[in-house]
Amino acid sequence: MTLIYGHRGAKGEAPENTLNSFKRCLEHGVKRCELDLHLSRDGELMVIHDPTLKRTTGRGGKVSEQLAEDLVTYDARQGGPGWLRPCPIPRLAELFEHCEFEHWQLEVKSASRDRAARTVQAIDQLVERFGLRDRVTVTSSSRTVLRALQELAPDLSRGLVAEYAWLDPLKVAANYGCELLALNWMLCTPERLLKAQKQGLHVSVWTVNEPALMRRLADFGVDSLITDFPGLATATLGNR
Template structure:
């Protein structure tokens, strides 16, 4: 059966990448989530998509210019109109503490340089040991630098290539960097490519899938998982109401 990942929690149902968003996914019965990570000024892993604060908080500046303590006091509900209560930017550690029901994470890392890759992966490794994430997470990225660094240094978690445009063969790229997952923009997911990826031993996850008919089509095609802003809809469509 195709697995369901809540995109940034439940992005269409609660402010993205906030604790209420991840709780919405859990309420829908979805225990797998995708999220985004950036480093704070004091090198803490923050759960936020953009490198800048404007879109979700309305504030100026970059995530990397603020400490984790400062960021967790910022309200990140701006991206979803009419949400009634403040939604602070969480640290990854806070999410792990507050939502232990989550069974699996796609941790998408946005940083690109080798130095950033080392810092981010070291921080993820520390949390992996602390929260026993060894079989509960995959680190994904579109950054070849990060994936190369992870492979070269025998990083402890599986990795996945995030591919949006397909300018280079994504399957060859994923294999080159020792990835276990291929995270495809759904528009790149053809039956031929899916068969080739599976033959290469890759878990194929597609994003962002919010239309019921598209969910049915991709499930019938045989994708391993899909990432959706609407976990509640995906549960109804894919699981037909079954838990």
């Protein structure tokens, strides 16, 4: 059975990476989600995709230059589907508190060694605090982040995000002891999928929004797919 993950919550239906988006995902009965993390200036894990604030809040500056207490007051509904009320940037702790997901894919973007280390340690501490160690996989396309995970939080599940085929993703995943491969769906051939699964990897493909493509990838045998429209995915794959 192909599992469904809500991409940044339910990105196609509510402002991405906001509490409303994750609640919408859960309303569809989808109990798995993917989200993006950046550290605030004071070391808090903030749920936002870009390193800058411009696209989702219309503000200037970087997430890393702002305090968490300020970031949570910024309205992050710009550029998404229409939404009547403000949707603040959430702390990861707030989502852990209010959303009962069975599994979380927490993506960490590329970072310097120092920043990667601080981010990994912050995730490790928060996951421990909420008792979610068996429900979290930390993913990244950055070798710096994956190395930090290996060294500083070896018992946290790791996943490689693979967008391009210029390096063999299976080899990279093996090098960093990954359990999950988050694969751009365009790289998902039946051969690569089979090889990855034989290697013991859970293969999660993204971002899959067309019903025909959802069915095709499910027929291939992908372990899970990440979608902006968890409701549509449930309706499309629900009777399989």
